[in-house]
Amino acid sequence: MKLKLNESWTKKLLKFPEAGMGYQRVDVVLKSGEIIKDIVVLNAEDITLPDKYLGLKLEDISDLRVKV
């Protein structure tokens, strides 16, 4: 399931180093308290989550923790 991050998330991600050419790895912290670990973000804007999170919205995310 793919989500397009908004500009404020992109801005935050771009302050951190990449994990490889064109991508970063993050832990996605949800407002529910759940943490989805080790998710790839492409170009600081495209995030792919496991299918079980189908229907998740940007508003459900409370933080993106870049793994460095």
Next chain:
Amino acid sequence: MPYKLDFQQTHELLTQPESGMGYQIVETVMRDAAALKGVILNAEVFIPFDKMQKIMGRQYLSFATILMEAEQPGYIRKIKVISKEIELRESNKFFTKSTAALKADITLSSKGEVFKRFSDYKNDKRVTESGGLLPGSFATTEEDACNATTGSQAVNRYAMPSDEPAIYVFTIKPPEKTELRRGVVEPAYGKPGGGIEVIFVNGSSEKTVTGPDTIPAK
């Protein structure tokens, strides 16, 4: 002084694993009963650790030159491969290990050195509006980029997570002495990797990035 091995010793070493590409870490007993630790190159020539700086510390030394300067066989009585038993710190000063750039030490770019960055995004966010590169961005050397002539090859060589071909190629010409970490791309995301990866530790300054050029997808 390096020491050549005799035929029997070379044969024996070839039955044992390497410590790295083209070398084995060993302990030897010499003709005068001295016990020396060091490296054997190509199962042919032994260089004691205490002579490494003198022999390998020169800017570039071909294997042929080392062989030419080596003592003839007969100086070494006994050889034991010990690579798994000792700390390899000594040898690592002289032999490049295939490690990812993230684990590598910082080096400086040379004058005129050129780098390439592959992306499946024309609007690559790591490239700033002023033509710079953000800190912590990855690229590859111009030489290594020649191995990826299509977007699909780039995705495989640099083990990129996306399956979209990375058809956009940015060119980076950083100032001399830009801080870099250099390494080899490890396999990931079902892709083999194996390309050279370079991290721009503090990014690259304004007007150093041009492009993108476009390459075929497949």
